[in-house]
Amino acid sequence: MTTPHFHLGDEVRDALSRGRPVVALESTIIAHGFPYPDNLEMALAVEEEVRRAGAVPATVAVLDGCLRVGLSRAELERVARSPDLPKASIRDLPVLCALGRSAATTVASTAQVAAWAGIDVFVTGGIGGVHRGWEQTLDISADLPALARLSLVVVSAGAKTVLDMAATLEYLETHGVTVLGYGTEVFPGFYLRSTGLPVDARIDSPAEAAAVLRARRALGLPGAVLVANPIPPDDALDEGEFNGWLAQAEADLAAEGVKGKAVTPFLLARLHALSGGRTVAANRALVMNNARLGAAIARCLVGLSA
Amino acid sequence: MTTPHFHLGDEVRDALSRGRPVVALESTIIAHGFPYPDNLEMALAVEEEVRRAGAVPATVAVLDGCLRVGLSRAELERVARSPDLPKASIRDLPVLCALGRSAATTVASTAQVAAWAGIDVFVTGGIGGVHRGWEQTLDISADLPALARLSLVVVSAGAKTVLDMAATLEYLETHGVTVLGYGTEVFPGFYLRSTGLPVDARIDSPAEAAAVLRARRALGLPGAVLVANPIPPDDALDEGEFNGWLAQAEADLAAEGVKGKAVTPFLLARLHALSGGRTVAANRALVMNNARLGAAIARCLVGLSA
Amino acid sequence: MTTPHFHLGDEVRDALSRGRPVVALESTIIAHGFPYPDNLEMALAVEEEVRRAGAVPATVAVLDGCLRVGLSRAELERVARSPDLPKASIRDLPVLCALGRSAATTVASTAQVAAWAGIDVFVTGGIGGVHRGWEQTLDISADLPALARLSLVVVSAGAKTVLDMAATLEYLETHGVTVLGYGTEVFPGFYLRSTGLPVDARIDSPAEAAAVLRARRALGLPGAVLVANPIPPDDALDEGEFNGWLAQAEADLAAEGVKGKAVTPFLLARLHALSGGRTVAANRALVMNNARLGAAIARCLVGLSA
Ligand SMILES: [Mn+2]
Ligand SMILES: [Mn+2]
Numbered sequence: 001m002t003t004p005h006f007h008l009g010d011e012v013r014d015a016l017s018r019g020r021p022v023v024a025l026e027s028t029i030i031a032h033g034f035p036y037p038d039n040l041e042m043a044l045a046v047e048e049e050v051r052r053a054g055a056v057p058a059t060v061a062v063l064d065g066c067l068r069v070g071l072s073r074a075e076l077e078r079v080a081r082s083p084d085l086p087k088a089s090i091r092d093l094p095v096l097c098a099l100g101r102s103a104a105t106t107v108a109s110t111a112q113v114a115a116w117a118g119i120d121v122f123v124t125g126g127i128g129g130v131h132r133g134w135e136q137t138l139d140i141s142a143d144l145p146a147l148a149r150l151s152l153v154v155v156s157a158g159a160k161t162v163l164d165m166a167a168t169l170e171y172l173e174t175h176g177v178t179v180l181g182y183g184t185e186v187f188p189g190f191y192l193r194s195t196g197l198p199v200d201a202r203i204d205s206p207a208e209a210a211a212v213l214r215a216r217r218a219l220g221l222p223g224a225v226l227v228a229n230p231i232p233p234d235d236a237l238d239e240g241e242f243n244g245w246l247a248q249a250e251a252d253l254a255a256e257g258v259k260g261k262a263v264t265p266f267l268l269a270r271l272h273a274l275s276g277g278r279t280v281a282a283n284r285a286l287v288m289n290n291a292r293l294g295a296a297i298a299r300c301l302v303g304l305s306a
Numbered sequence: 307m308t309t310p311h312f313h314l315g316d317e318v319r320d321a322l323s324r325g326r327p328v329v330a331l332e333s334t335i336i337a338h339g340f341p342y343p344d345n346l347e348m349a350l351a352v353e354e355e356v357r358r359a360g361a362v363p364a365t366v367a368v369l370d371g372c373l374r375v376g377l378s379r380a381e382l383e384r385v386a387r388s389p390d391l392p393k394a395s396i397r398d399l400p401v402l403c404a405l406g407r408s409a410a411t412t413v414a415s416t417a418q419v420a421a422w423a424g425i426d427v428f429v430t431g432g433i434g435g436v437h438r439g440w441e442q443t444l445d446i447s448a449d450l451p452a453l454a455r456l457s458l459v460v461v462s463a464g465a466k467t468v469l470d471m472a473a474t475l476e477y478l479e480t481h482g483v484t485v486l487g488y489g490t491e492v493f494p495g496f497y498l499r500s501t502g503l504p505v506d507a508r509i510d511s512p513a514e515a516a517a518v519l520r521a522r523r524a525l526g527l528p529g530a531v532l533v534a535n536p537i538p539p540d541d542a543l544d545e546g547e548f549n550g551w552l553a554q555a556e557a558d559l560a561a562e563g564v565k566g567k568a569v570t571p572f573l574l575a576r577l578h579a580l581s582g583g584r585t586v587a588a589n590r591a592l593v594m595n596n597a598r599l600g601a602a603i604a605r606c607l608v609g610l611s612a
Numbered sequence: 613m614t615t616p617h618f619h620l621g622d623e624v625r626d627a628l629s630r631g632r633p634v635v636a637l638e639s640t641i642i643a644h645g646f647p648y649p650d651n652l653e654m655a656l657a658v659e660e661e662v663r664r665a666g667a668v669p670a671t672v673a674v675l676d677g678c679l680r681v682g683l684s685r686a687e688l689e690r691v692a693r694s695p696d697l698p699k700a701s702i703r704d705l706p707v708l709c710a711l712g713r714s715a716a717t718t719v720a721s722t723a724q725v726a727a728w729a730g731i732d733v734f735v736t737g738g739i740g741g742v743h744r745g746w747e748q749t750l751d752i753s754a755d756l757p758a759l760a761r762l763s764l765v766v767v768s769a770g771a772k773t774v775l776d777m778a779a780t781l782e783y784l785e786t787h788g789v790t791v792l793g794y795g796t797e798v799f800p801g802f803y804l805r806s807t808g809l810p811v812d813a814r815i816d817s818p819a820e821a822a823a824v825l826r827a828r829r830a831l832g833l834p835g836a837v838l839v840a841n842p843i844p845p846d847d848a849l850d851e852g853e854f855n856g857w858l859a860q861a862e863a864d865l866a867a868e869g870v871k872g873k874a875v876t877p878f879l880l881a882r883l884h885a886l887s888g889g890r891t892v893a894a895n896r897a898l899v900m901n902n903a904r905l906g907a908a909i910a911r912c913l914v915g916l917s918a
């Protein structure tokens with residue numbers, strides 16, 4: 001797709017036109033995941049990790065009504081310095097384009113823009129999913145229907161930590177997303193290596209992930225291949241300790257009466273404080289780990305060695 | 307699409323072939339919304355309001371197995387005099403076509419037929435949505451997946467009044483429908499100007515609605531732009547008063563043991579009686595208001611001034 | 613679709629290329645529905661019933677990474693002798709193809725493979741649906757979105773017996789699947805002739821089912837026509853008796869603490885034992901009955917007399 005509202009960075013355009021491996025990255029984690037300048041440093045480090053693993057990073061954001069794939073250093077800095085930048089899901093993209101606005105992209109909108117750009121691999125920390133309490137609210141992330149519809153590999157360390165994990169996996173099963181465990185039979189738990197819930201199938205190499213996406217496309221099947229990549233053992237949090245922090249954070253949430261969209265940021269900030277920063281360190285480690293795996297899968301998809 | 311089962315009225319065919327603005331209208335409100343002859347009078351008045359605002363009305367119905375877009379006076383009269391006419395959702399259309407039957411069209415089926423006809427704007431009173439009690443019944447209107455799939459602007463004063471409004475908005479968010487508030491940041495409440503729930507974005511002109519649909523299409527994104535247009539202040543009901551009628555109507559519902567598809571008509575009839583006809587007057591006012599806005603958006607979409 | 617991973621049996625290829633009627637059949641019932649050799653005997657009997665009714669049977673399975681449509685006697689035998697063969701839904705197909713594995717196909721994956729092969733009719737016993745307890749688990753079969761998306765006639769005696777039937781019908785309504793009762797206004801209950809829940813429309817001939825699918829396609833509407841065919845009166849179980857067995861089976865389930873994917877097989881095995889084999893006899897009878905109707909519809913779709 002080329003419209004006036006769509007722009008590929010030079011490095012990304014060059015890579016795509018030459019059939020070189022490209023890995024898409026979201027910008028919500030930059031704008032909202034960490035404070036400045038830690039967020040900029042991390043964005044640059046993740047891009048560097050993708051390059052070191054032999055692929056080209058393509059961070060996605062919407063700036064002044066233009067869908068940008070592959071940000072310059074100045075654009076990354078702009079996103080990192082904009083804590084008020086709204087978070088845009090897929091349905092917001094036409095509004096931003098039509099009205100000339102800016103936003104950070106979520107898992108759903110990054111995957112959508114990546115698919116439009118012809119990028120086959122998208123690396124994130126954790127996908128959105130079915131929210132706890134969905135049986136009262138019907139609050140289900142737009143990330144899930146996006147994964148059911150878009151044809152690409154998404155690498156994550158599981159789903160964001162404050163979701164109903166079992167219901168999230170049921171949704172993915174109902175809607176036909178292939179969920180592969182990388183070196184594991186169980187779906188990973190973001191900061192933890194396991195949720196105890198089974199994945200659809202286990203793979204043990206980047207080439208297998210690439211082969212499954214290729215088969216999906218050869219069959220003409222819409223929808224994503226979700227590669228669930230557990231946090232490295234040395235970076236994983238202790239389950240008992242983490243559950244203690246989470247219980248405390250949820251008690252604080254109830255005590256302060258936080259509701260709606262403020263819930264997730266509140267819980268993450270509390271987890272950060274209660275863990276003395278260990279949740280943030282783990283988050284960084286798992287994103288770097290996913291960046292390496294995503295680059296390797298992207299290489300396999302264009303016929304290079306992982 | 308042209309098949310033996312599809313027929314455009316002369317005025318509609320002429321307008322579409324000349325690139326003139328057209329606004330689709332549903333027929334369920336005619337067959338089931340009001341008694342004869344009030345329903346016929348209102349159908350004619352809404353069509354007239356669309357014309358006065360510079361667009362061509364295209365009321366949709368299925369008559370003797372034929373999908374009709376743009377009804378003659380005699381056809382409108384036939385629908386208005388048929389309280390037993392079934393209500394057809396999208397999945398019923400092939401049955402009606404195959405078996406030569408007649409039906410009034412819902413939001414979902416009107417939007418579908420409009421999209422097939424190449425009509426870009428559909429005006430209704432309120433869309434269907436997630437029914438209260440969905441957490442036991444899974445009762446969710448086929449209008450919602452239709453909005454997620456069809457590419458057009460739908461103008462409504464919110465959703466039908468007896469729904470779980472928060473869950474309806476969650477569904478629209480999950481499935482990527484762009485929800486724009488016309489001159490408001492909050493989703494309107496049909497008879498009331500506000501539900502207190504936020505919309506995706508606010509717009510302040512018909513041209514902005516048209517630009518968002520155009521951007522959606524330029525991006526190749528399926529799905530509708532829902533323009534939520536609050537009832538005019540002078541026509542809105544008083545919230546406290548309305549909630550009193552609604553509570554009474556629901557008590558009567560429970561007392562009489564009404565269930566299933568009979569619930570909505572029962573509640574609407576009780577609201578009519580309890581309010582001394584003020585719910586019906588408000589309903590008429592909001593539909594006329596939507597007709598004017600829909601015509602203006604349709605004009606913008608074909609390059610005319612609103 | 614032709615890829616290295618797709619293979620039509622000779623009889624099926626010949627029939628499709630000559631425009632002769634073909635009926636797809638699933639393999640999960642062979643691998644998991646009955647013990648060997650009863651399952652092989654039944655698979656052969658169902659195929660024979662399709663042939664006797666003037667159509668060509670096309671049993672679907674995945675063998676060594678190849679999607680096979682129309683199994684040889686040796687392949688049927690292999691499936692029948694493999695109680696450990698996994699059950700593959702649509703999202704598993706690319707994994708099986710990519711990694712060269714084998715599996716039996718469910719309703720969803722059989723319908724998908726049939727659609728790819730250009731087969732217009734699929735016969736099964738009962739479709740999957742919304743599981744009881746979905747309001748806690750969100751457990752909804754991938755069969756339902758498959759029916760909402762794939763264009764073919766599916767003949768079944770209702771849905772599998774251990775589901776939330778009302779919620780299953782709500783899902784089908786929301787997502788636009790046309791549900792036709794064959795000679796009935798009520799959705800059948802697998803072993804029983806009625807669930808007491810209404811269907812979308814009643815038909816009384818195979819030609820009407822064929823006409824509805826043709827209309828769906830002429831309209832460009834995605835999604836299936838589900839023909840709900842009640843078990844023949846002489847084969848139906850007694851409702852009171854059946855409900856007693858079911859209550860006992862559920863009590864045993866609770867007592868033994870069975871959970872998750874083991875629930876359905878456990879219940880079916882208990883029903884078999886408690887009924888002295890009468891549930892199995894009824895299951896066989898309804899599949900044979902569906903095979904006859906499916907063949908008649910397939911004949912109508914290619915312009916032959918039913
Ligand atoms: Mn949400
Ligand atoms: Mn409903």
Ligand SMILES: [Mn+2]
Binds near residue numbers: 170173751752754
């Ligand atoms: Mn399930």
